[in-house]
Amino acid sequence: MNAPISQEWIMTFVGAGNMAEALVHGIIRAKLLSSPCLRVTDTNRRRLDHFQATFGVTGFERNADGIRGAQVVVLAVKPQVMAGVLKEIGAQLAPGTLVVSIAAGVSTHRMQQQLPAGMRVVRVMPNMPALTGAGVSVYCLGKRASEDDARLVESLFQSVGVVVRLDEKHLDAVTALSGSGPAYVFFLAEFMMQAGYEMGLDHATAKTLTLGTIRGAARLLEEMGQEPEELRQRVTSKGGTTAAAMDVLETGRVKEIFIKAIRAAQKRSRELSEEMVNVPRNAG
Numbered sequence: 445m446n447a448p449i450s451q452e453w454i455m456t457f458v459g460a461g462n463m464a465e466a467l468v469h470g471i472i473r474a475k476l477l478s479s480p481c482l483r484v485t486d487t488n489r490r491r492l493d494h495f496q497a498t499f500g501v502t503g504f505e506r507n508a509d510g511i512r513g514a515q516v517v518v519l520a521v522k523p524q525v526m527a528g529v530l531k532e533i534g535a536q537l538a539p540g541t542l543v544v545s546i547a548a549g550v551s552t553h554r555m556q557q558q559l560p561a562g563m564r565v566v567r568v569m570p571n572m573p574a575l576t577g578a579g580v581s582v583y584c585l586g587k588r589a590s591e592d593d594a595r596l597v598e599s600l601f602q603s604v605g606v607v608v609r610l611d612e613k614h615l616d617a618v619t620a621l622s623g624s625g626p627a628y629v630f631f632l633a634e635f636m637m638q639a640g641y642e643m644g645l646d647h648a649t650a651k652t653l654t655l656g657t658i659r660g661a662a663r664l665l666e667e668m669g670q671e672p673e674e675l676r677q678r679v680t681s682k683g684g685t686t687a688a689a690m691d692v693l694e695t696g697r698v699k700e701i702f703i704k705a706i707r708a709a710q711k712r713s714r715e716l717s718e719e720m721v722n723v724p725r726n727a728g
């Protein structure tokens with residue numbers, strides 16, 4: 445799929461944090477745009493200096509200065525400051541600008557309400573492995589966004605991993621599953637490593653074995669084309685060591701607890717959207 449991105453364009457990231465860094469890195473690596481076409485804005489001067497030193501990308505302390513003349517503006521600030529940022533940049537955006545938000549819980553409807561009439565918006569939920577180019581990003585189009593906008597967003601986020609398009613009604617589930625998902629795997633890694641120490645392994649060995657096992661299991665899942673349950677059954681011989689571990693996990697209802705945890709993240713994502721909706725229109 446060809447990216448409808450011109451090398452003459454300006455793309456500005458509002459908020460020069462972790463996710464903006466992953467994306468800027470991916471965009472430059474994939475040669476979608478060169479550094480003179482990219483800009484970042486942030487209230488933190490040190491972040492701007494970091495982008496200048498690492499990527500040769502110009503930084504602006506005032507959002508209004510950074511977005512001037514931009515064809516694409518990516519909102520990469522925390523949801524809590526989004527209302528203020530939308531209010532601040534709304535009047536400065538040129539009519540044809542595409543606004544892409546990666547903020548959790550901020551709906552396309554809400555953005556459209558706060559931005560000038562007719563603005564095209566796209567909402568994306570990436571995840572942290574985007575930092576290594578192995579992210580998962582899900583996007584949905586706002587009412588006025590076009591198929592060209594969809595192709596552009598796919599190209600941008602493919603530069604940091606896999607991209608899926610879904611209806612916006614699924615975004616809370618996506619936030620709970622892939623947005624928060626890396627934390628579940630880190631939690632599992634913590635437990636596995638701790639069990640390793642308790643059984644007498646040193647830190648480095650426990651880490652090597654845990655990371656190698658998670659990486660290998662993920663690769664098997666991808667390459668074998670089998671469902672996780674099938675693979676689990678293949679490595680669980682009756683009366684064997686894995687079966688002994690599975691018995692404990694089943695008795696402890698770990699599956700139910702895990703699903704409950706992910707549903708709690710989905711509920712929290714809904715609540716965050718509602719908190720955002722309750723911010724008065726154009727409130728700072």
Ligand SMILES: NC(=O)c1ccc[n+]([C@@H]2O[C@H](COP(=O)([O-])OP(=O)(O)OC[C@H]3O[C@@H](n4cnc5c(N)ncnc54)[C@H](OP(=O)(O)O)[C@@H]3O)[C@@H](O)[C@H]2O)c1
Nearest residue numbers: 459461462463486487488520521522523546547548570572
């Ligand atoms: N990190 C993830 O795993 C992840 C996954 C999915 C989605 N997201 C979404 O991505 C967005 C960014 O997350 P992140 O992890 O990159 O956050 P982050 O590292 O905190 O980056 C946000 C940056 O924006 C700056 N900022 C604060 N107020 C600003 C303003 N008014 N104008 C311009 N910049 C401002 C912050 O400065 P200060 O630090 O000085 O406040 C910070 O440098 C969030 O909305 C989050 O929901 C993140």
